[in-house]
Amino acid sequence: xxxxxxxxxxxxxxxxxxxxxxxxxxxxxxxxxxxxxxxxxxxxxxxxxxxxxxxxxxxxxxxxxxxxxxxxxxxxxxxxxxxxxxxxxxxxxxxxxxxxxxxxxxxxxxxxxxxxxxxxxxxxxxxxxxxxxxxxxxxxxxxxxxxxxxxxxxxxxxxxxxxxxxxxxxxxxxxxxxxxxxxxxxxxxxxxxxxxxxxxxxxxxxxxxxxxxxxxxxxxxxxxxxxxxxxxxxxxxxxxxxxxxxxxxxxxxxxxxxxxxxxxxxxxxxxxxxxxxxxxxxxxxxxxxxxxxxxxxxxxxxxxxxxxxxxxxxxxxxxxxxxxxxxxxxxxxxxx
Amino acid sequence: xxxxxxxxxxxxxxxxxxxxxxxxxxxxxxxxxxxxxxxxxxxxxxxxxxxxxxxxxxxxxxxxxxxxxxxxxxxxxxxxxxxxxxxxxxxxxxxxxxxxxxxxxxxxxxxxxxxxxxxxxxxxxxxxxxxxxxxxxxxxxxxxxxxxxxxxxxxxxxxxxxxxxxxxxxxxxxxxxxxxxxxxxxxxxxxxxxxxxxxxxxxxxxxxxxxxxxxxxxxxxxxxxxxxxxxxxxxxxxxxxxxxxxxxxxxxxxxxxxxxxxxxxxxxxxxxxxxxxxxxxxxxxxxxxxxxxxxxxxx
Numbered sequence: 001x002x003x004x005x006x007x008x009x010x011x012x013x014x015x016x017x018x019x020x021x022x023x024x025x026x027x028x029x030x031x032x033x034x035x036x037x038x039x040x041x042x043x044x045x046x047x048x049x050x051x052x053x054x055x056x057x058x059x060x061x062x063x064x065x066x067x068x069x070x071x072x073x074x075x076x077x078x079x080x081x082x083x084x085x086x087x088x089x090x091x092x093x094x095x096x097x098x099x100x101x102x103x104x105x106x107x108x109x110x111x112x113x114x115x116x117x118x119x120x121x122x123x124x125x126x127x128x129x130x131x132x133x134x135x136x137x138x139x140x141x142x143x144x145x146x147x148x149x150x151x152x153x154x155x156x157x158x159x160x161x162x163x164x165x166x167x168x169x170x171x172x173x174x175x176x177x178x179x180x181x182x183x184x185x186x187x188x189x190x191x192x193x194x195x196x197x198x199x200x201x202x203x204x205x206x207x208x209x210x211x212x213x214x215x216x217x218x219x220x221x222x223x224x225x226x227x228x229x230x231x232x233x234x235x236x237x238x239x240x241x242x243x244x245x246x247x248x249x250x251x252x253x254x255x256x257x258x259x260x261x262x263x264x265x266x267x268x269x270x271x272x273x274x275x276x277x278x279x280x281x282x283x284x285x286x287x288x289x290x291x292x293x294x295x296x297x298x299x300x301x302x303x304x305x306x307x308x309x310x311x312x313x314x315x316x317x318x319x320x321x322x323x324x325x326x327x328x329x330x331x332x333x334x335x336x
Numbered sequence: 337x338x339x340x341x342x343x344x345x346x347x348x349x350x351x352x353x354x355x356x357x358x359x360x361x362x363x364x365x366x367x368x369x370x371x372x373x374x375x376x377x378x379x380x381x382x383x384x385x386x387x388x389x390x391x392x393x394x395x396x397x398x399x400x401x402x403x404x405x406x407x408x409x410x411x412x413x414x415x416x417x418x419x420x421x422x423x424x425x426x427x428x429x430x431x432x433x434x435x436x437x438x439x440x441x442x443x444x445x446x447x448x449x450x451x452x453x454x455x456x457x458x459x460x461x462x463x464x465x466x467x468x469x470x471x472x473x474x475x476x477x478x479x480x481x482x483x484x485x486x487x488x489x490x491x492x493x494x495x496x497x498x499x500x501x502x503x504x505x506x507x508x509x510x511x512x513x514x515x516x517x518x519x520x521x522x523x524x525x526x527x528x529x530x531x532x533x534x535x536x537x538x539x540x541x542x543x544x545x546x547x548x549x550x551x552x553x554x555x556x557x558x559x560x561x562x563x564x565x566x567x568x569x570x571x572x573x574x575x576x577x578x579x580x581x582x583x584x585x586x587x588x589x590x591x592x593x594x595x596x597x598x599x600x601x602x603x604x605x606x607x608x609x610x611x612x613x614x615x616x617x618x619x620x621x622x623x624x625x626x627x628x629x630x631x632x633x634x635x
Contacts, residue, residue, distance in 0.1 A: 125611035285442030
């Protein structure tokens with residue numbers, strides 16, 4: 001156990017719980033855990049941008065929704081094999097990410113937030129105007145995709161597939177973050193000008209991360225279309241983009257586990273409060289404000305500190321051109 | 337398409353553009369002075385409409401209800417500034433975005449709790465109904481003309497406030513260098529509250545006036561907020577002039593594309609193209625200038 005370290009032990013414990021608990025508690029909880037895994041994957045894609053690249057994107061829901069629409073439409077057209085439908089959904093989302101990213105990454109700072117939000121809204125209106133696909137109401141997906149001989153109609157089977165994919169995405173992201181490429185993007189996040197000066201032009205690197213994150217969000221969207229068997233423009237709304245950011249921050253940015261825990265917290269919060277009131281947002285809004293104003297770290301950060309494990313995630317540093325004047329100072333007292 | 341229709345649509349575009357200006361100028365002022373991006377700005381628009389509706393039900397008189405709604409919205413803004421915004425000035429952009437997003441969620445739900453989820457229609461004040469002939473054969477609703485007029489007057493007053501008064505001088509100084517302004521012994525907290533209340537009042541004014549045209553419903557401010565952000569991106573963040581030019585561009589472009597595109601292209605994709613037109617305009621502007629047309633701040 002000493003070899004694993006406390007952090008490894010904590011992660012194993014979480015994974016073990018994710019594998020064992022939901023099916024034990026029955027269908028409702030299995031479906032609930034599936035939802036957590038899907039939103040966790042989407043939140044993870046946001047954190048690749050936010051935590052590791054310093055880009056505050058307010059439009060990730062659009063890429064999530066595009067993946068959902070792609071997978072849903074393919075199923076309606078009779079492409080039911082997941083090995084075909086899901087990679088195609090990922091590809092379509094990556095293409096959208098390439099288009100949105102290549103334009104919005106021309107801007108920085110506050111503008112980047114607004115531009116990603118605006119382009120996501122554009123995709124939202126586009127989905128809303130697809131009258132053959134239900135317009136504002138969306139459409140039902142007739143059945144889940146299948147993995148060749150394995151049907152995904154069973155909730156438990158589907159949950160394990162989603163969980164396996166989530167673990168895969170985490171491992172893949174881990175590889176990316178730890179690689180030389182990952183070092184470059186963190187270098188760009190910490191000081192764009194310096195990174196450029198030593199031969200790493202920021203734009204192409206940021207675009208690659210944006211497209212990868214778009215692909216992950218697209219996969220999450222495709223899984224959501226399978227999970228809910230329903231796709232609608234609500235899955236591309238700016239609220240969802242904001243909620244994904246909120247999940248990352250609640251869970252701890254700058255870590256790969258934090259966003260998943262954040263998604264779990266968000267969904268559990270909604271689930272528990274929905275039993276008492278339909279107006280749970282009335283409590284979530286202020287909770288988000290309180291988290292931002294009063295707390296310094298998210299759930300994963302708190303867990304790591306409480307257990308004395310190593311590798312506490314640092315608070316996110318975001319891409320803001322400090323030298324240029326149009327900046328909110330994140331560190332009071334540092335003069336211009 | 338007749339000339340009368342074209343003129344009518346141009347007036348519609350002007351009206352929509354001036355309404356967007358009232359929204360965008362608030363976003364750009366709050367950013368320019370306080371360096372805060374306020375995603376709760378759409379809520380203030382929405383609250384304006386709800387307060388008007390509530391005040392009307394209470395007083396039965398537009399002459400009383402409009403000022404009441406206006407004052408109530410300003411009070412909400414002052415409370416908001418003191419409780420939530422003030423701690424945010426020294427925070428990073430991520431905290432600002434999330435906290436003001438949290439406020440939007442709260443306000444959207446709060447109006448649902450108080451007034452219900454259904455949209456509430458408001459009628460145009462009786463003394464402003466009817467229409468006038470702006471060109472031969474083209475009747476135009478008086479109410480829309482009044483909206484345009486009020487928005488222009490509000491814009492002019494804002495211009496005079498910023499360029500001709502002491503408060504305006506402080507606002508300009510604060511947007512250039514707030515440390516120096518604070519160091520000169522100016523009560524910067526008071527100035528911030530004032531600027532936030534001012535921007536909120538402009539948003540509420542837009543919400544009050546648009547109430548009878550759109551309907552009053554939860555989340556009504558969200559699409560307007562996003563359009564206002566598009567205006568700010570096009571005009572250049574922090575620039576009041578940019579907000580005006582951007583708002584008129586977006587307003588007229590959006591209105592005309594809704595009329596012209598269906599005339600030219602008639603396929604299933606028409607409505608999609610219409611909805612996306614404004615964002616294409618933004619993309620084109622971004623291709624030519626990364627910081628918008630009138631960038632007040634580099635970055």
